[in-house]
Amino acid sequence: MENDIALKADHIVKYFYQPEPFKVLKDLSFEVKKGEFVSLIGKSGSGKSTLLYVLSTMDTDYQGELVVNGEKLTGQSLNQLAAFRNKHIGFVFQFHYLLPEFHVLDNVMLPAMKLKKLSRAEIEAKAYDTLKLLGLADQALKQASKLSGGQQQRVAIARALINDPAVIMGDEPTGNLDSKNAEIVFDIFRQLSHERGQTIITVTHDDDFAGKSDRIIELSDGSILPAAN
Amino acid sequence: MLSINYKIAWVHLTSSLKQSIVALLGVTFGICMYVFLTSFVQGSGSVQTALAFTSMAHIHIYNDGPADNTNLVRKFYGANVLSLIRNAKVIQYVQGIKNTADIISLVRQQPEVVALASEVNIDIFFRNSANKINGTLSGVDVENENKVFGIADYMVTGKWDDLKYDPTGVIIGSGLARKLSLHIGDNINILTPDNISKTYKVIGVFQTNVTTTDNTKAYININSARQLLSENQQYLTDLQVNIRDYDATTPVVGRLAPVIPYKVERWQVANQQLAAGAILRDVMSTAVSLTILMVAGFGIYNIMSMTINQKIREIAILKAMGFSGGDVTTIFLTQAMVIGLIGGIIGLGLGFCLAEAINHIPFKVAGQKTLPMTYLPKDYVMAFIFGLVTTLIAGYLPARRASKIDPVTIIRG
Ligand SMILES: Nc1ncnc2c1ncn2[C@@H]1O[C@H](COP(=O)(O)OP(=O)(O)OP(=O)(O)O)[C@@H](O)[C@H]1O
């Protein structure tokens, strides 16, 4: 049974101290299975992004315990966490954060070049494939800053996929996309989770998008609402 | 596959080319000035030293006279007995150096020794009818004297080597020639302390630009000097020794002094102002050069800090993607290193060109034609090393700050 769990959050509590002490995440516990496609919804300010940063190991300032892929991450050093992220977690930010001075292709290749598991040629081929999947093959050699917002968002998704991470997290990854492209991304995510067994956790405001995913976790004021389905 | 960190560093450098060039120019200027200043200061130093070494060897061996032996009473009765001795007379039993063949061969055996000249120096009066000047007549071993002091280079008229075969010839200083109104071919009369008078013929005039030497010194063949004093063919008063590195006299003197029963003196002791001056000059030029390099270092520090502030979001993304703090340090330190290396190499070239240019400016003092300059590889290596160390420190501080950036704070906005 344990092996089926991709991510386990155990009594996660987080405070912000500025401008005054404020409990953002109030004792959150939940599990996400391998290959599950989970949507995280909730009102603005309910703590979705904050939770996602904790789950992605970037934020270490919390109480409780986080286990991803069977590995306990709470208490690990920053360097260990960085290596773990590189290998096992793909992240798509709320706003498309690319390195503006690099080509689209370079941006996508970056995490794989850091991982050094494949040769440069293999990485490049894989990056092309991923871009093609997202309909961006013709943009590969453009400078990242010269792309439209929606295109940049898709490049960021391609970058999150390049290392075949066990868990892919997105903070409104389709927020900047039109319904057609949002549809494409949704299909890709579902394909990744159902066919390759990768776990997807995305924050979304798109009820349609959320409704089609495997499970919805709804946050309200830092607590999980009882599941509706 | 070149590490991705270097690629990122390279993209940063080339995408904000202007900033990189400004930082690079800072290093270039610093290293250029460092090279130029040390070359110039050492150049003038070596001119001064060369001037000094026209009248002074690296090591001087001579008979310092006997110790104060006048109180013979104390020798027998000890210090408790009062004695009153007035007008004690000192008898110097030995003039000059004895056993010269043994001493010379001992000195020649020292591996550092490159030249050795025997001299017979006599304090005399130079006379041209009514004019009388107190000075030194130096009987020299013509060839070796030139090896030690390079005196042939300072000849104004006549040839130094002519002294070798001319037992009545004398080569005099330019000041002496002027004061006694002497020209080549004229006769000069000398008078020794023992009241021996002899006439020589002027066959050359030298000018070392050391005024006391030019005003009071004359050279004759060493054998003529021995003849003048009625001394044997071994007799000499001074041994002048040059070694390979004039700064390294201490070990040689340390070996010779205990076994030679005469005074063995390093030039640093004989001429303490010169030695002190050389040290002060080195300290000064190093201080100034390092200050310039430090200013260049601040320039790099500023620009690197600016770059890091501009790229703070990118650093956050890199960290979110799994780049470690060490990777971020490497990325920015690499940029500093590239700036330091390229700026350093250009700086060395420019420094050399500047030194060359200044070296051609006419400057007529003390026998110089142009401003003096040295071109020592050692200085260039030092400049390069100092430049690199400065850039490394100046780059490391901001790079370490970058490595500690918390990605969440930046990405959350
Ligand atoms: N750095 C911070 N310091 C203090 N409070 C913060 C900080 N970041 C977020 N907050 C607060 O924490 C709460 C949760 O913020 P969070 O960004 O997680 O919301 P969200 O659910 O992602 O909202 P949205 O849908 O608008 O993105 C908010 O009330 C916000 O004001």
Ligand SMILES: [Mg+2]
């Ligand atoms: Mg949010």
